[in-house]
Amino acid sequence: MSAPTSKDELHRNLDPLHAENVFSDTETRIAIAGHPIHAMLVAFPIALTMCTFGADLSYWWTGDAFWPRVALWAIGAAFLMGLLAGITGTVELLIVPGIRARPPSWTHFVIAVALLSMLGANFGYRLTGYETAVLPFGVLLSALCAGFTALTGWHGGKLVFDYRLGAGDSKS
Numbered sequence: 420m421s422a423p424t425s426k427d428e429l430h431r432n433l434d435p436l437h438a439e440n441v442f443s444d445t446e447t448r449i450a451i452a453g454h455p456i457h458a459m460l461v462a463f464p465i466a467l468t469m470c471t472f473g474a475d476l477s478y479w480w481t482g483d484a485f486w487p488r489v490a491l492w493a494i495g496a497a498f499l500m501g502l503l504a505g506i507t508g509t510v511e512l513l514i515v516p517g518i519r520a521r522p523p524s525w526t527h528f529v530i531a532v533a534l535l536s537m538l539g540a541n542f543g544y545r546l547t548g549y550e551t552a553v554l555p556f557g558v559l560l561s562a563l564c565a566g567f568t569a570l571t572g573w574h575g576g577k578l579v580f581d582y583r584l585g586a587g588d589s590k591s
């Protein structure tokens with residue numbers, strides 16, 4: 420066997436997944452004019468979850484009953500938009516061969532599903548009494564959700580910016 424001639428060929432020999440034809444098929448399918456819908460939707464759960472944490476801290480600081488109502492609506496909308504983002508991401512994961520073939524896509528899926536269950540728990544807990552729910556467990560749940568949102572979003576960004584998933588032909 421002749422020695423690999425290029426860096427790409429060397430990588431192909433080291434990583435059997437790379438040798439599969441599907442590996443570079445990473446272009447988004449759930450998209451509007453080539454723009455991934457998942458990327459458009461994820462901004463909502465990310466921002467709304469951070470708002471929920473902010474509203475809980477504001478209630479803790481001021482005692483103003485306005486903030487628990489803000490938190491209830493924010494976490495409800497975060498959960499709903501997170502589910503929609505999760506559905507688009509899951510369909511993308513399952514139908515795009517080059518996304519499905521990469522382990523980091525599945526890591527993102529697992530982290531994101533854990534996040535969605537936390538958002539659901541945070542919302543559901545507040546339905547038992549949105550003002551009394553805030554201290555201490557509501558704010559603790561919101562802190563956990565905010566941390567996990569940061570982790571999920573950062574990892575999703577890795578899929579796009581490091582692996583070029585959803586963006587077109589991938590070289591990594």
Ligand code: HEM
Pocket residue numbers: 447455456457458461464465501504505506508509510511512518524527528531532534535568571572573574575576577578579584585586
């Ligand atoms: C539940 C299942 C989920 C799956 C299977 C999934 C899958 C994916 C995939 C395949 C990508 C690459 C881009 C694309 O093809 O659209 C991506 C990107 C991303 N995901 Fe997810 N995702 C899920 C949920 C979430 C959730 C709940 C969040 C945030 C709260 C999130 C945050 C992100 C971010 C920030 C990006 C990068 C978007 C960009 O900058 O273009 N994902 N995800």
